[in-house]
Amino acid sequence: MIKLYDNGVYLIHGTEIVEDVENAGIFVSKEEAAKNTIAYGILKEHNTAPDMKSLRIKFDKLTSHDITFVGIIQTARASGLEKFPVPYVLTNCHNSLCAVGGTINEDDHMFGLTCAKKYGGVYVPPHQAVIHQFAREVLAGGGKMILGSDSHTRYGALGTMAMGEGGPELVKQLLNKTYDINMPGVVGIYLDGEPAKGVGPQDVALAIIGATFKNGYVNNKVMEFVGPGVGKLSADFRIGIDVMTTETTCLSSIWRTDEKIEEFYEIHGRREDYKELNPGETAYYDGMVYVDLSEIKPMIAMPFHPSNVYTIDELNENLSDILHDVEKKALISLDGAVEYSLQDKIVDGKFYVEQGIIAGCAGGGFENICAAADIIKGKNIGADAFTFSVYPASTPIYMELVKNGVVADLLEAGTVVKTAFCGPCFGAGDTPANNAFSIRHTTRNFPNREGSKLQSGQISSVALMDARSIAATAANKGFLTPATSMDVEYKGQKYYFDKNIYKNRVFDSKGVADPSVEIQFGPNIKDWPAMSALPENLVLKVVSEIHDPVTTTDELIPSGETSSYRSNPLGLAEFALSRKDPAYVGRAKEVQAAQKAIEAGKCPLEVLEELKPVVAKVKETYPNVGEGNIGVGSTIFAVKPGDGSAREQAASCQKVLGGWANIANEYATKRYRSNLINWGMLPFLTDADDKELPFKNGDYIFVPDVRRAVEEKADVVKAYVVKDSLEEMDLRLGELTDAEREIILQGCLINYYRATAGK
Template identity: 85%
Template sequence: MIKLYENGVYLLNGTEIIEDGPDVREKLKVLTGREIKKEQAAEETIAYRILKSHNVSDDMENLNIKFDKLTSHDITFVGIIQTARASGLEKFPVPYVLTNCHNSLCAVGGTINEDDHMFGLTCAKKYGGVYVPPHQAVIHQFAREMLAGAGKMILGSDSHTRYGALGTMAMGEGGPELVKQLLNKTYDIRMPGVIGVYLTGEPVKGVGPQDVALAIIKAVFKNGYVNNKVMEFVGPGVASLSADFRIGIDVMTTETTCLSSIWKTDEVIREFYQIHGREEEYKELNPGEAAYYDGLVYVDLSAVRPMIAMPFHPSNAYTIEEVNANLKDILHDVEEKAKVSLDGAVPFSLQDKIRNGRLYVEQGIIAGCAGGGFENICAAADIIRGKNIGADEFTFSVYPASTPVYMELVKNGAVADLMAAGTIVKTAFCGPCFGAGDTPANNAFSIRHTTRNFPNREGSKLQSGQIASVALMDARSIAATAANKGYLTPATELDVEYTNPTYHFDSTIYANRVFDSKGKADPDVKIHFGPNIKDWPSMSALPENLLIKVVSEIHDPVTTTDELIPSGETSSYRSNPLGLAEFALSRKDPAYVGRAKEVQKAQKAIEEGKCPLEVVDELKEVMEKIHTRFPQAGEGNLGIGSTIFAVKPGDGSAREQATSCQKVLGGWANIANEYATKRYRSNLINWGMLPFLTKEDHTALPFENGDYIFVPEIRKAVEEKQSEIKAYVVRDELKEMSLYLGELTDTEREIILKGCLINYYRG
């Protein structure tokens, strides 16, 4: 089904794969009649060409990218604009679209959420942006319909910013990276590797895009095959896929931890742009005659079968046939993995889901940027037409991804078919993806065509003794399960005649409701501020010497941003830095906030010109030990704060709040064996936190939770570009250890020295 090449490959004329090796140059010469150099062939990828056209420097190894467009939703745009305003924002320099698809349910947060929406509308007017009202579209569907363009680049403050299927290289990053674009600065990265994804064959009846996506994620996530690289989709199998099908695979590439994605384009994509009245945005994109890729994922689409990603990660995937055939063993394996993910905080079992030898689920959902597309919902309606979901525990909800999609589903009868079967059809909303809508009952099991199934992401609260879990599936198999009243069923088992209706886009829906400034700013507009919209607190520059206390220690193989700052109920506080910080690590380490605040008292005392030893008693003994070797450390040259250790933090969402919450609680650093994503590490840096690495295995660390670590001359080390930093664990005596900073650009170093991105731009 899927093969990963061990070496780089050359792709000739978009179809012939030649793996790199000792005799490859001669082989290529015979096949092409000319000398093929790897360096030149690497420049023949679609990704390289797009990056080159957006790089404003002459250096193609160290890129300075300017994006064509920006997009954010309502739990990120307030913080981004507040940061940009504090840094000197006068006007949005490129189209910036503010959607309202995460905090749309104003019952969750009351006026807090609607105040954020009005903040967005008034900022769109004041600074020259676009405002999409609640329930009109989820962020990525609006971007597909109205923003994407072949050969363009879009930056979004949501990790699933992926429009590669439409020929647009898009990236999801933390808010500070959008702030840089709003201030006419650049996105600075090293030239990423490019991994080819070669598609061949065509999907069998009943297999959908989520099935293909989960199969790919299973193959590449754990080994980091595409980590921080660009996935480039090529091969003859692309032509067998509709635009919606390609989009459904593409949006899930985020779960591989790749940097971005791009696809070859063809007449299918031209038709997509035609349907949406934007044919001028189409351009044919293909790799060159001989293109070199750093690796290749070979996918036989005809061999893919309906998949299910069991809790608690999209990579924990099996075919549904496997699960049904080995039900007890697979459920037991999930329960064992849950012991790690949940730290034993609550009892978790799936054995009660076995009924009459089959897996019973309590909930099915098709929603958001992954599941809410036109073709997915039409296929679901075809499957469930004439059937019903029954009157037991099982419920079924469908959220079309935009009002234009919803309108067409109403017109063609799909909504009627779904509702007649007992399905609840709702408006465009991302809530089911992050725990703000359709939260299951305690111990319930939900199957969803959404993007993620991390622990507690569906809305359960470990601290309250609640746990539910989510498995990811394609809309087709979710509908098949619904048709069987909650018993897990792959869509390939049902004999369904798919109607495949034609989609018609009604542009008047947006024309009537979306505010578009057409890039014209009105500085006289007064911004709407609600009482929950707060400015960022002041942040100190990096001190000469640093004393940090380890206040949380996480030994899970991977730590998600959901575990660092929960989604769901916290969404209403994303505009309130201090209010939101109260939730930091609340599901993973409830004592973290109290520990961090206790240490922060010392830094606040320093900033107020007081003695920190008088407010945190344990510091007296700590400083006495430090002074035995570093007598000069102290007044005027010392900063005191907290740090956390995690093996591999930052998988999942792009949300900057995973780091900014630590910062406003006095965090100076993270220590990790590695960082799960580039965006999480960037968020640390942009909030003035040191992205320390340790080479020590997490089972044999030289420090533990509660230890103080003294880092002498840290400011000098950053200024002088030292990669290895000598630090000391403060116990009965100072125990030397090494920390590492990895590669940092000059700009990143300056941001850390200044204390955060806001300080950097203030000068």
């Protein structure tokens, strides 16, 4: 059972939830009690601002992987980087296979190694560990804060408040700047009871996501896990829930800690990094999610979102109806680009799937894989279409699974056991066949993410499940089966961490930079193109309209094989919106030609004929608009863009194609809006219903005095749709810090740091 409280609540002694303050004898104000959350204490210790309203956070450590660290370091180098001021770990777990684009993946890896040497960082070679498992094993510490350029940067179960952001926010930390946010709300996640046998962390996580995502209950807030149920969960179980908090769109997470977390640190040879964390005697939370763990059943998140949840029993009992409902939802997600049906998955009244995968930062933990092996031991997956792959999250985990016999049990059953790799999560590994259905203990199941190419008529489906029920399905040869329906003896094997694996293979500068090292560049590694400052006036052409309820970053810039080009800003930009609106790049480039003409001192009207009547109409009302005070660019409209990945390229690709703005009803995540700002794009909001917009794809929008509006901290910006007349509309900028306004004015973060160098 999950209950969401309508209002804020007090938590007394860490165990008693109190709504009725007057009759509970509580004499502490909300403001004072809010200071007693774990989150408040950690944020206060890392805040460099004079108060706790507008925070300026400095993180203890940073981490990135091989589809983000090249762009981050290139941006930081262009902005004056001399050395890494805090520990910065560069892992290589996304393009590990080096399978696409010739040498470019390994070129990125060598770039990372030489930068770790030159600037004083840590380099984790391919196949050693996925980014978040290495962070758990080596970086996390009680009361610390870690910033990562991956959305699933979550180490709250270990007492570390971690956040996933776009690359520019890491650049700020590398340049000794701060992460600036208003004090976030803190929502308590009260765990009670104990999970039933066969229920795993993904089941609990999916239940929480299903209860909180659509209503935005924890959006941009910190989830703080408290209550007696926490103590009933192992460290691995807590980690498995924690990593999935990203899918609620929360800002971060933190858990109370105890002897089980202390044991985790001791196993990894870092007992000194443990810190006991508990809320104060009387703590106030802005909301509370009550979770009765004993009531959680094996769950499945059906395509195409982690919040599209059902119990497996419910699905099996109502197969035809639920599959029909998923098909209807898919019509929205897939824009009708391909025919989509799941009815053929019903075989003899049962649901048949073609693939099972346990992998990555969510599924590849030691306990998950051991439990899966206990379930499938003595059985086999059969010789039909169904396949089963397991990816341990790190080489130390893999080594222990070899030593204790788990790998042997898996292999004998027909499982393929692979090295640490994030590919199945973002579409670069174990891509299903066309029309196939894959069940995965990974983090996401967005459309296009698992390898589908709608423009080529290819579609496959991914559902999220816990490792235990995936193994039960594998033991049943692909027929969907909850783990609770099987009588299994779980051995509960003990984990032993071999520190020599990393000692022998991971490069650790110990924070010592070597300026004499020459960075190794590959032919695909390019600098960021020059970007202009925000002009006085803007002419924007709407070049794409997206009316889905939510637009993911995967749809703004696809994952999968395109990841190989993320070290090449212009090369990657060719893929922007390619699986959502294939004509976007061409339209954006046509408009960009006019801006390039302006920057070259030429007349934009000569390169973009359709601009002539637009400018003529504008000059009827604004005769002074013209040479020297106007910019031309593109914008897109989406109802709620930016759900999912932290990847900055969802914004930067638009920018390098001449994008000046996004227009939205709402931004799905703080990190996407931050990425827009850091790349000098205006994060416009409109209150107009997406079905009744005053503009449409192909229309021009004129924004007069936009630079002055940003300078003068205006919230509402007057704009005009250019038709037979100038049709006025309001656009809002939303809350911006002074630094964010200056970044937009300068045109991007790189320009901002160049302009402020030495100040």
